[in-house]
Amino acid sequence: MNKNIIKIFFIPLFFLLIVFPILALIFNLSVDGIQATMVDPFFWDSVKNTMLAALLAAGMAVVVAVGFAYYHLFHPESLVYKVANLFNDLPIALPHTVAGLALLLAFGRKTFGFLGETGAAFTLFVVILAMFFVSYSLAARTLVSGVDNMEPEVIDVARTLGDNTVQVYFKIVLPLMREAIFSGFVLGFSRSLSEFAAVIMFGGNMPGRTQVLASYVFTKVEVGDLDMAVTAAVFCVALSFLIVSVLSIRRPKYAES
Amino acid sequence: MLKANGINKRYGHQIVLQQASLEVKSEIKALIGINGSGKSTFLKIVAGIVEPDEGQVVINERDVSSLPPELRHVGYVPQHPALFKHLTVKDNVLYGLRKEAKVDYMKVVEMLDIKDVLHKRPHELSGGYKSRASLARALVPQPQILLMDEPLTGMDVVLKERILPDFRRVLKELQVPVLYITHDPKEAELLADSYAIIDNGKIHSVNTSIEAFDIIHNSILQAYSC
Ligand SMILES: Nc1ncnc2c1ncn2[C@@H]1O[C@H](COP(=O)(O)OP(=O)(O)O)[C@@H](O)[C@H]1O
Ligand SMILES: [Mg+2]
Numbered sequence: 288m289n290k291n292i293i294k295i296f297f298i299p300l301f302f303l304l305i306v307f308p309i310l311a312l313i314f315n316l317s318v319d320g321i322q323a324t325m326v327d328p329f330f331w332d333s334v335k336n337t338m339l340a341a342l343l344a345a346g347m348a349v350v351v352a353v354g355f356a357y358y359h360l361f362h363p364e365s366l367v368y369k370v371a372n373l374f375n376d377l378p379i380a381l382p383h384t385v386a387g388l389a390l391l392l393a394f395g396r397k398t399f400g401f402l403g404e405t406g407a408a409f410t411l412f413v414v415i416l417a418m419f420f421v422s423y424s425l426a427a428r429t430l431v432s433g434v435d436n437m438e439p440e441v442i443d444v445a446r447t448l449g450d451n452t453v454q455v456y457f458k459i460v461l462p463l464m465r466e467a468i469f470s471g472f473v474l475g476f477s478r479s480l481s482e483f484a485a486v487i488m489f490g491g492n493m494p495g496r497t498q499v500l501a502s503y504v505f506t507k508v509e510v511g512d513l514d515m516a517v518t519a520a521v522f523c524v525a526l527s528f529l530i531v532s533v534l535s536i537r538r539p540k541y542a543e544s
Numbered sequence: 545m546l547k548a549n550g551i552n553k554r555y556g557h558q559i560v561l562q563q564a565s566l567e568v569k570s571e572i573k574a575l576i577g578i579n580g581s582g583k584s585t586f587l588k589i590v591a592g593i594v595e596p597d598e599g600q601v602v603i604n605e606r607d608v609s610s611l612p613p614e615l616r617h618v619g620y621v622p623q624h625p626a627l628f629k630h631l632t633v634k635d636n637v638l639y640g641l642r643k644e645a646k647v648d649y650m651k652v653v654e655m656l657d658i659k660d661v662l663h664k665r666p667h668e669l670s671g672g673y674k675s676r677a678s679l680a681r682a683l684v685p686q687p688q689i690l691l692m693d694e695p696l697t698g699m700d701v702v703l704k705e706r707i708l709p710d711f712r713r714v715l716k717e718l719q720v721p722v723l724y725i726t727h728d729p730k731e732a733e734l735l736a737d738s739y740a741i742i743d744n745g746k747i748h749s750v751n752t753s754i755e756a757f758d759i760i761h762n763s764i765l766q767a768y769s770c
Contacts, residue, residue: 448640
C-alpha cells in the first residue's frame with residue numbers, strides 16, 4: 288500500500304473541511320463590521336451574558352459531576368447510581384431543541400407560573416440551566432475517567448487510616464483529581480459557550496437580556512448584518528482557541544508517581 | 545492478634561479462597577504463595593476492603609467482620625507505596641492521627657530513617673524511601689495488626705536485603721503483630737518469625753521457610769506441567 292495514503296486523504300480533507308471555513312470567517316472580517324460591532328451595546332451584553340452564564344453553568348456541572356463520580360467510585364451497585372448513569376449520557380445524543388423544549392415544559396408557565404407569565408423561562412437564569420443541561424454529561428464523564436485512573440490502593444490506605452468514604456473522597460480523591468476537575472470545568476464551559484438551540488428555546492433571544500454570542504450571530508445573519516455577524520463569529524473563534532490552549536498548557540502535573 | 549476463620553471468596557465462577565483460616569499472634573508471620581493464589585484478596589478481606597462471601601475476622605478479641613476499614617485499626621502497606629502525592633511526606637506519615645491522639649511519631653520516623661525527607665513530596669523520593677514512608681504512615685497510628693502486601697515488589701535484591709532487616713528491627717521494637725505477604729520465600733526468611741503458605745484457596749502453617757519453598761516449588765511445577 289502507498290505509504291503516503293494517510294497524508295493523501297487526511298491533509299486535504301482536514302484543511303478543506305475544518306481549516307478553510309475558519310479562514311473564510313477571518314477573511315470576511317471588515318473594518319466597518321468590526322467598528323459597528325464594537326459600539327453595539329447588545330454585542331457586549333451578549334458577551335457578558337455568555338461568559339457569566341457559561342461560567343456558572345460549568346461550575347454547577349462540576350459540582351453535580353463531583354457527586355456523580357462519588358457514586359461511581361463507592362456505590363456503583365446502588366439504584367441512585369444506576370439511574371443517574373442511565374440519564375447521564377442522554378443529553379449527548381439528544382437534539383438540543385428537545386432539551387430546550389423539555390426544560391421549557393419543566394420550568395415554564397405550568398409549573399413555575401407564580402414567577403410570572405412564562406414561569407422561569409426567558410431569563411438569564413434559565414440560560415444557565417440550559418447550558419448546565421447540555422454540559423453536565425461532559426463534566427461527569429471527565430470526572431469519572433479521573434476517578435477510574437486513580438490508584439485504588441491510595442483510597443484503601445486512607446480508609447485503613449480512619450477515613451470513611453466521604454472523608455477520603457474530599458481529602459484524597461478530589462485533590463488528586465485536580466486536573467480532571469479542571470478539564471471537566473473547561474469542557475463544560477466551552478460546551479456552554481457554544482450552546483444555541485437549548486438556550487434559545489428556553490431562554491429566548493432577547494438582546495441585552497438573554498441573548499448570548501451564539502444567538503447574537505444568528506440574529507445578525509437573520510437581519511442581514513453579515514459584517515457584524517462575522518465579527519462576532521471571529522470573536523467566538525478566538526475565544527475557543529483561548530480555551531483549547533488553556534487546556535493543552537495545563538497537562539498533568541502529577542503524572543509522575 | 546488476628547484470627548481469620550473459614551474465609552470463602554469467589555469472583556464469578558473462580559474460587560479464590562476456600563475455608564482459609566489463619567492466626568497471627570505477637571509475631572511477624574509471612575504468608576507465602578504464588579502469583580494469583582489469593583494473597584492480596586485475603587489481606588484485603590482482613591482489612592475490610594474486600595467483603596468475603598463467608599468467614600469471620602477477629603482482631604484483638606473483637607469481631608470486626610462487619611466493620612468498614614476505618615474502624616478496624618489495621619495498618620496497610622500495599623504493593624506500591626501508594627503515598628498521597630498531594631501531601632508532604634510528613635503529612636502522609638501523620639495522616640492516620642486524629643486530633644485527639646497524641647502519639648510520638650518521631651520515634652517511628654527516626655527508626656525508619658526518614659527524618660530528612662519529611663518536608664519533601666513523595667515524587668522526590670527514591671523507591672526505598674517511598675517504602676519506608678509508606679511503612680511509617682501505617683505504623684504511626686499504632687495499628688493492632690500491620691498488613692503488608694509485597695511492599696518491596698519491583699525493588700532490586702540488593703536493596704531488599706538491606707531494607708528488610710531494617711524493617712524487622714523496627715517491627716520487633718514496636719511489637720506490632722505483622723502479616724507479611726510475599727511470593728518469595730527468601731524475602732520471608734529475612735523478615736518473619738513464622739510462615740504459612742496459601743495454596744488452592746487454603747492456608748497451611750509450615751515450620752520453616754525451606755518447607756514453604758518446597759511446597760511453593762511443587763505447586764509451581766504442578767501449575768505449569770500439563
Ligand atoms: N476484583 C476482582 N475481580 C475479579 N477477579 C479478581 C479480583 N481480584 C482478584 N481477582 C482474581 O483472584 C485471584 C487472586 O488474586 P490476588 O488475591 O490478587 O492474588 P495474589 O495477590 O496472590 O497474586 C486472581 O486470579 C485474580 O485474577
Ligand atoms: Mg497480590
